[in-house]
Amino acid sequence: MIKPWYFLVIALISGVVCVLALRANNQHMIELRDTVYSVDKDGGDVNAALKDLQSYVSSHMNTDLSAGGNTVYPPIQLKYTYERLVNAQKNQASLTGAQIYSAAQAYCEQQNSHDVSGRNRIPCISEYVQSHTVPKGATIPDALYKFAFVAPQWSPDLAGWSMIVGVLSAVTFVFSFALSRLFR
Secondary structure, X not given: OOOHHHHHHHHHHHHHHHHHHHHHHHHHHHHHHHHHHHHHHHOOOHHHHHHHHXXXXXXXXXXXXXXXXXXXXXXXXXXXXXXXXHHHHHHHHHHHHHHHHXXXXXXXXXXXXXXXXXXXXXXXXXXXXXXXXOOOOOOOOHHHHEEOOOOOOOOOOHHHHHHHHHHHHHHHHHHHHHHHHHOO
């Protein structure tokens, strides 16, 4: 007959393995998260880094990145990607505005070519710019650049299987210990 203490030893060993595996899962998630941040800052392929992080978090325990109930912002924010996109849009809008103003000057010079002082061109330029409104560009929602991933409660990795072995060994120890005391 197997002694109950063997199950206790198995449960303790499995518990230690589970804790170490959960810690390793969390540390690897932190490395992947830091990679996302550095790729975002450097302007690299953020989608690939995000996909790696999301894939890892959704398949391993103790890697939760969800925003939680009492936090204001999601944990992953692509700040630099968002800022680059907003700045590019502003630059495009200002470039378009400059092009409209240049076109207005050329148009009004043709219309009032005999006006040397430019006194009549100013209202013409204002009217041209007003009629050719400068596109403001669509507002870019920053929510498209914020992410929260949720880890599973249990996953079929070293941490998950060692947790199951530990719990089953602990339950078996309790029952076998109780039965051995009962039938003594």
